[in-house]
Amino acid sequence: MTILIEQPDLDSRAEDLQKLSSDINELVLDGGFVVPKSSVSCNGLEAEELVSNNAFLAPEINSFGRLFRDYDAENERQKSVEEFYRLQHINQTLDFVKRMREEYGKLNRVEMSIWECCELLNEVVDESDPDLDEPQIMHLLQSAEAIRKDYPDEDWLHLTALIHDLGKVLLLPSFGGLPQWAVVGDTFPLGCAFDESNVHHKYFKENPDHSNPAYNTKYGIYSEGCGLDNVMISWGHDDYMYLVAKENGTTLPPAALFIIRYHSFYPLHTAGGYKHLMNEEDTKNLQWLRVFNKYDLYSKSKEPIDVEKVKPYYLSLIEKYFPQKIRW
């Protein structure tokens, strides 16, 4: 027990509190990323072994003092998040996704390096996220540094974390200035019934595909085990960044591309919906995505990262896995 004999001045109390909160954060992070280390390499794709032993202890509260991904909480922020999902669920249709993929697949808008894009992301605000109001570059670095700490030898995972949300530049005018509902938020397949594992599922009722008999059955236009590569997923930052990485000839492994492409597909990777569309390869890659997801979600905190300090490391990874200038 501690006995306080003197009332500390306000400044030093504020400092103490800050220190305490950063210690707690440190603890939460340490406790939050307990994933068994192993020497598995990505090419061996033995993440399964790694995940099944996963002793993961997730932190319970986000930096607003609330549960992570609590879409039913009663507060102002949730109201705007819900409005975001209403628009997203009404406007994402199979036809829209097809048009977007074709249009953005041309990669004829901008030429720049990966790091330049990281810096651009600071201009971007994500209205779908109930857990984050820090600049996006902090989120990239926080998730990359957290996964690097637990998987020091898997440098491909560090870079994957750094770039996974870069597709959010679609919100910027030079990338077409798409509306939030066409860029962020959880993703889901089009061309088959909307599963109840989607958050705020009720708003799909107003989506024109909902009443189309070709699209509103369990399989819709797909078949059992057809593979996610053949499924049209709602358009946004995931699929765009996947296209950018792939078409610019990244040497990142397939698991990295899978993570980038499906990291917002919570209805599948967290809620377990739509599994009937997966093939064997998806099942293997999903193990890595699940590892990644913990770091993506639970590293969101107020703990700042010294950008200049870590920048040289990430520049070396970018150089290893990407050409200098790439097409966006």
Ligand SMILES: O[C@H]1[C@H](O)[C@@H](O)[C@H](O)[C@@H](O)[C@H]1O
């Ligand atoms: O609000 C979040 C955020 O926008 C993430 O970047 C995305 O990956 C999530 O799935 C989404 O729900």
Ligand SMILES: [Fe+2]
């Ligand atoms: Fe994301």
Ligand SMILES: [Fe+2]
């Ligand atoms: Fe993210």
